[in-house]
Amino acid sequence: MFEPYLSRWNLLPDGDPIVARGSYLLPVRMDGHINGNPAMLKIALDAEEKFGGLVMQWWNGDGAARVYAYAGDALLMERAQGKNSLMEMACQGQDDEASCIACNVIAKLHQPRSMPPAELIPLNIWFEALESAAQREGGLFLQSLAAARELLASPRDIVVLHGDIHHENVLDFGPRGWLAIDPKRLIGERGYDYANLLCNPELPTVTDPIRFIRQSHVITQAANLERRRLLQWTLAYAGLSASWFLEDGDRQNANSDLSIAKLALQALLWEVNNHDDFH
Template sequence: MIPAAFARATIDREGAAGEAWLAELPGIIDELLTQWDCEPDGEAAHGQVGVVVPVRDDAVLKVSFPHPGNVHEPDAFEAWDGQGAVKLYERDDARYAMLLERAHPTTLMEHDEDVVVTAGDLHRRLRIPAPDGLPRMSEQADAWEEELRKDAAELDHPLPAAVIDAALAVVDELGRDQPEILIHGDFHPRNILRADREPWLAVDPKGYVGDPAYDATTFLRTRAAHQLGADDLITVLNHELELFADAAELDPERIRRWSHLNLVQSAFWGRRHGFGRARGGSQLDKFIALVDELAVSWS
């Protein structure tokens, strides 16, 4: 039941802890199948941190690697109660496991029509008052400021001081006092799946409390990578930002400011760690140059 690619990626990322968890995972899955009276119904799939086993009655068993970033996923699903997201049927927090409504493997990333409007509309529907006990994005503001100042001082980069100051202003003016709204936390097209009950449903939330306009920046950053070959990319992304803001009923300028902070952070992150598979060489240089350009444009 454990996909080989998932096993390799888990060991590469988590080392000995990942290897030990993988050794226990088949037993964990068997116990959960018995506990929730489920029968496997197809081959297991996986994301970055979890295995998904289809089971009878249009459900899936998801078991994730124990990590702080996965703790509040079931809380978000429970709060949404199927509104714009897959339904949560059962949860086992000690084993980072859930029984969820099944969706199709097709993601919004593979859908060519109305991607931005569809995502914006779904984002609007996910916007509800936050339940108690979830982590607040505002608690990260001090760390954001400290990291921005440290990176700006230590890294070799072309970003003007005014661009860095604008990012710091976002932290001070938007980051420290955020709305008590449940946000997805990792809202991008690959986390929006084709479904039967509704056309599209969200999956893999982080479950934070914060500004919905911040949540929109992850979607737009992913769109920037997708649109790399477009003529006049900045114009294209500005248009998509406006479309998303209109569908989500959010202030486009607020999204733009959060996006600016995100881009400056990404510019520094890329220099320290790379981006995804672009860990070095000309591809990484190209991505960093694009992020720098967007950060200046949206400052």
């Protein structure tokens, strides 16, 4: 699998292969030498991962890892060498700082650029899985779908989205700072990219109501978002993510997302009942 590209791009393996969802990865050194620049060779296993490489190329290393080469299903990109981790920060009392770092990276990715790549998926198509889940499951899925429909009917600030920003897709690249990896191929309202920071099921405190409320305020300020809009996107995204987990037979993570959807809904209702201006 890796060999054709090791030869083609003169790469030397520099670690064990990594199996990820949708791809295989191999740490490598460039120029066929142990002292060559460290890089990561990624082989996409599906169209979503493959087209994500086009978005990475388009970003051209601004807010995301640099792409050194791209051909077919293979992507050769800059490898993170820093020792810091947003997940560790969030788990060790630096949750606010981790959220702000992620928001800064998202803002870089959303900066105006030249003509975006072709074949991007609009969010109304992306949310079709939620439609099916709402019909089948009802309950909170219906509330999430209602929020999604309202947002998608009146989009604001349309940008090329990362589509899967979470604490392990923003990495420490040492002197180059924090950069994103593994985008989807989405286009839509910028607020969508911030919702997953409140939904990451890998974060042990993700369903803590106090953490949720605090981080919703932190993200609102750091991203210059309307808080009501962020809560709506969180409600919508949590339902969408739960629907994907159900498709995979993962009820545990689906329930985690539904807990987040409930927190977002409660926060929205509290804002309305207290006549807050949502900022």
